[in-house]
Amino acid sequence: MRLDKFLKVSRLIKRRTVAKEVADQGRIEINGQTAKSSSQVKPGDDLLIKFGNRHLQVRVLELLASSKKEDAAKMYEVIREKFVNQAD
Numbered sequence: 001m002r003l004d005k006f007l008k009v010s011r012l013i014k015r016r017t018v019a020k021e022v023a024d025q026g027r028i029e030i031n032g033q034t035a036k037s038s039s040q041v042k043p044g045d046d047l048l049i050k051f052g053n054r055h056l057q058v059r060v061l062e063l064l065a066s067s068k069k070e071d072a073a074k075m076y077e078v079i080r081e082k083f084v085n086q087a088d
Contacts, residue, residue: 004037
């Protein structure tokens, strides 16, 4: 599954166009490698998403073509959430 679609379906990012922009700005890594929006995501991959001063690391558990709100949280597990100071 494409990275931008996974982010939208899992509801980590609400809109696919926003997910595409974030990925294409180099603010998402898959297994330590900078990823584009078209990068493929598979179960077991670790994603690091940088939202401004918040860094969220998640592990992909399963891929669903579409999901209800309750099912979206089952697609990933949060490994770490870190807030960084922008002034540094």
